[in-house]
Amino acid sequence: MHLHHTDPVRAEIIPPAAARSGGRPRPLRxxxxxxxxxxxxATVAALCRRLRDTVSIAVVTNDIYTREDAEALLRQAVLAPERITAVETGACPHTAIRDDISANLEAVEDLQERLDPLDLVLIESGGDNLTxxxxxxxxxxxxxxIDTAGGDDIPRKGGPGVTAxxxxxxxxxxxxxxxxADLDAMRRDAEAARGPLPTVLTSVKDDHGVDPIADWISRRLAEHTAVRS
Structure with missing residues (x-):
């Protein structure tokens, strides 16, 4: 296990789907x-419950100074404890997921080494803004x-998180x-901002509320598996 200091925008930081360390397939991230x-x-927890019986899954959470999100998942017992790990970013959440991703890469590699074979790693950012x-x-x-309580103008405001x-x-x-909140307006504004990219309106804490998100991930997993097979 080691830290990466390679330019994080270079795609080769992630090995090809067909191989990673030791020639073994790497999980979808x-x-x-x-x-x-x-x-x-709540979304990560619901996805773990929905997918854990059919998918080998692990989670990396990010908080600035605590392990709060990881501890919340552990309390809910959504996965075995060894499948959940935390990164304390010590700075703006952007830093650890976009600018200097070395700590998150190290956490993912550690999970891969300990839990191989691993199909899916969910990486949760610390709470941040629309950029x-x-x-x-x-x-x-x-x-x-995003959520309705944040205001139904959020999709209209855009920002890379919403649009990309x-x-x-x-x-x-x-x-x-x-x-x-006007859900029809949120849907229209999201579609206008995102073009063909998909949008899901749901409540993940409701029965089956996470299903459309889990189904979307399952399709991405199938694509990932097809590439590496």
Whole structure:
């Protein structure tokens, strides 16, 4: 296990899908970002519950000075403890997921070495603003989570997280009537900002609320497996 200091924007930081250290296939890496309180940890927890019986999965969380998100997942027992690890960024969350990704890469490599074979690693960013994005050297795909309580103008405001993420999740739709959020407007604005990129409106804490996100990840896993086979 070692730290990487290579330029994080270079795609070759992530080995080809067909091989990694020792010639073994590497897992699909999916990053989840979004503002504080949007439901990133709840989404990760729900995905773990939904996928853990059929997929070998692990999680890396990011917090500035604590292990709060990792501890929340451990309390909920969504995965075995050895499958959850935490990175304390010590700075703006952007730094560890986009600018200097070495600590996250080290965490992922450690999981791969200990848990091989591993199909999927979810990397949760610390809570950040609408400009948060993951380095392509860290993740294969990124999901951005916003919520109705943040305001129904969020999709219209845009920002790289909203406009460029591979999947946009508008969470907490159950709260929309209570906070005066117009879900139709959020959907329209998201579609206008994102073009063909998909958007899901859901409440991940509801029964089956995470299903469309899990189905999207399952399709990405199938593509990833086809490439490496």
């Amino acid at each position: 999916v990053g989840l970002g979004g503002p504080v309180g949007s439901g990133k940890t 948060a994005t993951f380095s392509k050297g860290l993740v294969d795909h990124q999901i951005f989570v 993420a591979d999947l946009l999740v508008i969470n907490k739709t159950d709260l929309a009537p209570h906070v005066g």
